[in-house]
Amino acid sequence: MLQPALSLVLEALKEIRESQEKTFRVSRATLNRLLESRRHQNVPDIAGRAASLGRVRDRVCVCTKCPHLARSRTQTVFGVGNPDAELMFIGEAPGADEDARGEPFVGRAGQLLTRIIETMGLSRDEVYIANILKCRPDMPKGTPGNRPPTPQEMQTCIGYLIEQIEIIQPRVMVALGATAVEGLLGARGVMRELRGKWHSYHDTPLMITYHPSYLLRNQSPGEKRKVWEDMMAVLEELDRPISERQRNYFL
Numbered sequence: 001m002l003q004p005a006l007s008l009v010l011e012a013l014k015e016i017r018e019s020q021e022k023t024f025r026v027s028r029a030t031l032n033r034l035l036e037s038r039r040h041q042n043v044p045d046i047a048g049r050a051a052s053l054g055r056v057r058d059r060v061c062v063c064t065k066c067p068h069l070a071r072s073r074t075q076t077v078f079g080v081g082n083p084d085a086e087l088m089f090i091g092e093a094p095g096a097d098e099d100a101r102g103e104p105f106v107g108r109a110g111q112l113l114t115r116i117i118e119t120m121g122l123s124r125d126e127v128y129i130a131n132i133l134k135c136r137p138d139m140p141k142g143t144p145g146n147r148p149p150t151p152q153e154m155q156t157c158i159g160y161l162i163e164q165i166e167i168i169q170p171r172v173m174v175a176l177g178a179t180a181v182e183g184l185l186g187a188r189g190v191m192r193e194l195r196g197k198w199h200s201y202h203d204t205p206l207m208i209t210y211h212p213s214y215l216l217r218n219q220s221p222g223e224k225r226k227v228w229e230d231m232m233a234v235l236e237e238l239d240r241p242i243s244e245r246q247r248n249y250f251l
């Protein structure tokens, strides 16, 4: 019932915008956002999308395609957020904190990502966050820290992320770090050359930026500012207003 109602609203807004009467006004950005929401007319509603994601999650929970990771993980880390999200963040793999909690980006890097999202005027519940790999890459016993996934591990797991993207159909995606880029686009590149530019993932605009853990290692204000500029480009692509305070913000 929601889509016919949305169509009526769209028609009414168009009429208002095109009429000579100036009593009511609708911004081009608002109209574009409503029009964009029509993209979802042919896909299941939000409850349907949540159910579809649930079915993929059920398969991931019991997945043993990488026997060594299935043995070493505490649990799989599927993804979190809005099944109807306009914006999707993609990282590389769970670390120790994520493996313990079963949720992506909850450690120190995750807290920084949350701050970035909130400074964008969004919340973790509004976007969707997932990784290329759903299991924590194993480490030799007693060795602290995390390791990046191997190309073989990414190739084995990427199908689940592709299913998540196809169900959610985000308007914009953000790849966090070189490993996420390699998992999504199949090629490893130099981050300083890749970031800050629009790329495309099957016709969905893809912004590449540094992984938050890189910013934790490299506290240079210049590098932090670059990530923030990438996020402002994302807000513009989403037709979201950017305040003066946001424009002057440094992470």
Ligand code: SF4
Residues within 6 Å of the ligand: 060, 063, 064, 065, 066, 067, 069, 070, 076, 133, 134, 135, 153, 156, 157
């Ligand atoms: S990393 Fe992915 S493919 Fe490998 S066992 Fe975990 S869920 Fe399965």
